[in-house]
Amino acid sequence: MDKNINAMYFSATGTTQKIVLAIANKIAEFDGQTVKNIDFTLPEARKVAVSFTADDLVVFGVPVVAGRVPNVLLKYLDTLAGNGALAVPVVLYGNRNYDDAAIELKGILESKGFQVIAAAAFIGEHSFSKILAKNRPDEKDMTIANDFAEQIYKKLNGPDSMKPVYVPGNQPLGSYYVPKSANGDPIDIRKVTPKTNTEVCIDCKLCAHVCPMGSIDEEDVTKLNGICTKCGSCIKKCPVEAKYFDDPGFLEHKQDIEVKFASRREPELFLS
Template sequence: MVVVMNKTINTMYFSPTGTTEKIVSGLAEKISEKIDREIAIKNIDFTLPGVRNETVSFAGEDVVIIGVPVYAGRVPNVLLKYLNSITGNGALAIPVVVYGNRNYDDALIELKDILELNGFTVIAGGAFIGEHSFSKILAQNRPDEKDMAIVSDFANQIYTKITTQDNMQTVAVKGNRPYRKYYMPKNEQGIAVDIRKVSPKTNDNCIDCKLCVNVCPMGSIDDEDVSKLNGICIKCGACVKKCPTQAKYYDDQDYLRHKHELEVGFADRREPELFI
């Protein structure tokens, strides 16, 4: 017997460099392929600040796959206000976190808790790896083909759970309560350093194309002078990685030391972790 799933598939993600988007969209597409009716995936990309001003509410017939990158082992704190404004109303949710091959620490359990507090039933969750926002070599080009095969298998498991369980069971995921503090890098003396105020510089390669202005998820890069910031930098990597002339760069020594430390110390391939 073919089971018809009368659910609407929704995706939500914050994805400045596209890694989280690839995972979340891949899951949604594979789940929709399993459904024996035509289905349109509803998408909310909340990477840019204007979208995060809009109210979002779901209903019991919705399945929501929501993804965020891991910053310092946690859900990015700049997203907490927005995430806590989303209303679930009994919708099924699959939280996804994407990290740069170091660790996802308590990000997944934090995102799960946020969703449950806002009325979602969390039925699965996953921690995936994407190219690190600081680096072009740490977890380079991930999620890759192997990762996406795991995404496809995970989608099959989610579909099976949705279509075979009458009383949907919530899922347990890895993490600590209370959550660990945000991960902080250390200097050569082993003293924690704060790189939150570090921001990118602009070199003479700049052709003033304004691409960096358009991709900044905080809306912080000045439209008149792209070398200036009018707000915070969250080190998402979008302006550096997407610049067509490699005009954006970081020169802060604590930042660069931490970047090198990550590239050397966490070079071994990590694999996704799934919970269902």
């Protein structure tokens, strides 16, 4: 296969990155290629517009937020230029549902000049939780990712290489998922922000460096200078577990999804 293989992703806690790189590296392995890694998780990376050509194949991954592509990424995604490149959109969700995220990402890439030849929805540990989809993607997920890559490679070298791909979802796209309380009332967590336990914080600044929005103040990590997407990066990567959420509505929603969606969901692959 005469294509340059690219892995492009937004991955605050590393779960999307793990799947995207596994797929891209396996495809590249068949022809002895190396993968170009394009990580646009941090703010500085999103200041640079990225373009491809018809000689490229891009495995493109984003997490699912409220059942959709993260709206904070839409402005950046609008700067992409596919120019006929092949694309494999991959969404990763926390075991609840990916709703319309996969069809939305497919549509975005197609609108920017990519030709989608496969797509997938994988599961990763939920950004709010350490028990919902704990430690996923796991070994079973990685085996599926490798098998998916092999199927993509075979498709690209077969008679149906450019066959359109069906991805489930609503057109027009559905609304963003809204958490509900036990009484059925909407829970608004958009303005919820993490707190810092100053008694255990060692002021290592790691939380400020890994925040995808660049919102945590490096001089005073207890302060936010921008929005919080609840991506979990500052909490899950803190070496002393100094970051946490204490908003009652957020905690109610977290507990609710940990119970309701505890049953394991499996990846879904789309190749035709």
